[in-house]
Amino acid sequence: MRLSWSLYTSLILVTISLTACQEQSQKPLLPTNEIVDSNGNPGEGLYQKHCAACHDQAAGEAPTKAAIQLNGVESIRTALSTGVMKEQAAMMSPIEIRILADYLASPSSESAIANARKHQCAGQLSLTKPLWNRWGNSKRNVRHQPTINAGMTKEDIPNLKLKWAFGFPGSARARSQPAVTAEAIFTGSQSGLFYALDSKTGCVWWTFEAKAEVRNAPTISTDENGHAKTLYFGDVDANVYAVNARTGNLLWTRSVKDHPVGTITGSITLHEGRLFIPMSSLEIINAYMPDYECCTFRGGVLALDARSGRSIWRFYTVDEPQKTQRNAAGAQNYGPSGAPIWSTPTVDAKRGLLYVGTGENYSSPANDKSDAIIALQMDNGAVRWVQQTIAGDAWNGACGPNGSQTNCPTEDGPDFDFGAPPILTRLDIGKDIILAGQKSGMIYGMDPDNDGKILWQTRAGMGGFNGGVHWGMATDSKTLFVGIADTPGNRFATGPSRQGLHGYDPATGEALWSKIESNVCAELAHKCMTALSAPPTHMPGVIFAGALNGILRAYSAEDGSILWSKDTRRAYQTVNGVSARGGSIDSAGPIVAGGLLIVNSGYDKFGQIPGNIMLVYSAE
Template identity: 35%
Template sequence: MKQHISPLAVSARNAVLTLMACAAGTGSAAAADQDPGETVFKHHCAACHTVDGSHAPRVSSLREMSPHAIDSALTLGKMATQGAALSETERRHLVEWLTASQTDYSGWEQQAACSTPPDGQGEATPWVTGWGIGEGNHRYQSRTRINAGNVGQLQQKWVLAFPGVATMRSQPAVVGDTLYLAVADSYTLYAIDRHSGCIRWHYLSESAPRSAVGYGQLKDGRSVVFFGDVNGYVHMVDAKSGQPVWVRHVGVHPRTAITAPLLLDNGVLYVAHSSLETLATLDPDYECCQLTGAISAHDPATGDTLWLSRTLPVPQRRGGSKVGTPQWGPAGASVWSAPVIDHKRGLIIVGTGPVAAPPDVGTGDALIAFDLHTGERRWVFQATPGDLWNGACRSRYSDGKHPNCDFEKGRDFDFGAGVVLATDSNGRDVVLAGQKSGVVWALDPASGRELWRRKVGEGSTLGGVHWGMTLQGNALYVPVHDPQIPPSSALPDDINQWVSSTGRAPGLYKLDISSGNILWTWRPERDCKPDFTSAETWPACPRQIGLSGAAMGIEGAVISVGADGVWRVHDIENGQVLRQEDTAKAYIETVNGVPGHGGSLDNATTVAADDMLYVQSGYGFFGGTPGNVLIAYALPEESTTPQAASTTKQ
């Protein structure tokens, strides 16, 4: 087994911490009766990492991350601005305190190495090559034998646990007998034997992988896998060897991140650009804001840029803040979600997030169609005008308004779910988009004209409709999160009012794509009362039960994933749960000998391929629970006769 390290020009390695030290103070004196690392945490970090509504991972999630991940984040990574408030000694004490109970599993990849070679990539079956699973981002898997009739026969086959990891966030690619998985907390892309869980090779990145993994072939016949990272770099990697083909920064700003999946289509690689600038805005001395969303096209053999189009004009100086810091705008309108390609009209259509700094010029919280070949903007549909939002807007400030959120703030209603292109039963083409506001929109792909809208959830900065929907026939299946977040003294009063609403409607909704009518609704139900003050890593009563992660379709059924750690298979006719499994538990027997534990299911971390289902469990952000496992389920060998599905809850 081989290990390859990417040749980035920047040596920063980013952890997947969200808001470490977001409430940095002016200094800390260690208490005599307290560990010095705990003193640092309480002074610099606790205000964010003990609050669900802050978006930050809880301290229990931080404790699952490796020392290197935390230290790198505070020095050269995501949280370098906040980490600058710490001395080298304070930072060392903090890392030691957070990771004191961890065991060193370095070298586990060598011990878990495969002893047999993989299939030839040129002849291998491409089970899953990208986030949308097929064209149009339908997220319907036709290349599987798992269906509504035999899903009850699935049995756990193996579990792989990743040390120093709290969040499993990136959908893998599955080709032949190999599963390609990017694990953000370990900065690593793994080539895993999908039948046994052994490791074929691993590629070590200098920045945390962030997007889904894609698969394709270059013009010279080489098979490649690719992903974007938290620092705005794209990695093109040889699928057979794990050797880097090229690594390039493609962002319009140093704080660009690549969150959306990359698309390799007809010899062109398309990359959507998102942002980490929102974290920097917490610092009143930060010049907010200078980063815009974008979409770019590249030569997949070299990474050379063919065209780049921004979602906003280039930011200009717009005065100074109340503390005298220069300010810029417009900024924001990042592209977080999966774009969709419309070959019929020659378009690539993206959804954007809110405007981070004014003015709003009509492209925040919008769907934008760009010419596939030139990048020229063809049409814009703005769903929520005036949604101004950045990280400073969720921060309390001494006189009420943070200097970097001195405007009338919005609600952070991104288009987070992947855009879907479909044809309804009347032969009409439609663009379908789910928004964190809880609204699903249908547009005419030729003009961007609204065809219908349907509100299915209350909406939230965490969704609403969050990561992704799935399409079968004339029906769209929409997961809704609508999380329950308790009020907190660390959050501004208006945000506390929003999160305390009782109108939440988490669940799975089936919509007719011709009309937007709701055909059925399935709602999760609690049988316990969560304790949001508990510091327990994996509480007996889950804090969240909504469906934040992307759904996936199989024949006759839809697979949903819950923040409570449960995946469910629903009958497409009535929403009935045919099978469910609770993954938020300990996994003692793993193929690599590393202790595992599941947690929340989120993002797009569940895929089916042939006779197997792969589930990544653990999401330590946004009030979720951490985890570090990839779980493989399989149909029994030579199982061809469907039988009644079963329901199990562990």
């Protein structure tokens, strides 16, 4: 229930009688008159005091105020109390957090759990084999779907029509890429509710309530018959879950957080009874605050036993951070730090190796494992080799024109992560090759038999804050399909923008074709940019890709010509009755499985276009 503003005002006045209590506490129990705006609105006053500086300008990753107001009150309270904004809200009392959340939340938002209960499927869920599994649909992260699992051919593409749409209640983004069987679509959500939806109708088979937002793609284990058995996924508070795929019952859960703002962005990799967890963090955002002691997070990989969640080994990308200097605000600085692993680890079963891509360091000094592809021994996490492509890249949210600069490291680097996981594929000549794409706009072919030696390198884009290559690429071993974002604003960009889709020879890096996507309007806004930040997906003859302006397209794999196109940036009638619309397609790419094309649309970070919809297309 939401309190009236008159009651809020009464609560504020009560603070006069609580002065003695407040003197004994660092935080006031109730908001003071200082945060009430000129109209007597405490929520707006709290927003102006604690939030407006970042969110009115959409600084860095901060969503706009309008995007925040699409969220439900539960998700805003969670973000402020235990989630991504808890450091920024540390000086607010519980009642202030409640007031701010109630003020910002969508007045019509419905509880995600209540909505799911109203739209439950009848009967019991039975499952067959996975048709799309994990982030990359293989342990090698190739994002290729064979015709037998795609359930459609190139000839079907012009006949694709919307089959059904599912709205995520109280959400401003939809960035969890699904996993699919013939019977169900499994996906996480911003609210933390994890869904098993009927693939034909969109009714809800079951839900599982995670402790925080689930943004990564689930991984499915199978039984002796090859049928879906267990789902593994993580949340943004670095909890890992093992859930029964048929019932949604929890098998085990474990927190893998070893830093206050540690998180899991990449999907979990399962191989021979072990889970490999990529570790990243939100400290890059906390560094924006001048009084923050930046930085102490260490990127890495954690190996767990898949049956029990027991820890087996942990690898760190940087040594234990040490005190360096005090910043201009007097806060102690530390380093080295950062080099997070944003994406899904890649398995090389033949060599017993795990390949990961790393991001930039958060603070000085930059080390030798940032902006690199690293090969780890799967049995113990030992480093086999490191191929660093950019040295000296240390950067955090304090850098740049909107940053405070106080915690910006001396390197003030380009922030050119490997946000996309490395791909392992076999060429027609029978040789294995590692394919890697970087936010710098560079793509690489590396030799897994020679310590990751760079065999070729090609500039595919100018590079930028959101890529270059941002979240991923795809291949059928004959062509490397590269989506390029090339959003403006990075001072380290090289050459003209090449936003769009490109095909390269994976053996040589030679360009085969390019489909440059011009802006669709003149404004410097995401609605104008057909920039491909989300990873593309390949099926024989076709590449599917979604853009920051909400355009979803099917391209010819032969030459990049457009076979089919839909603008997802509109309102939809949903099967669960939720008011929902599409927006930017980012982070999670489209997938094709069992005759369905599935995409989540809406992304509220970086000033992009918020939305809360899952769209399911079919050629039936």
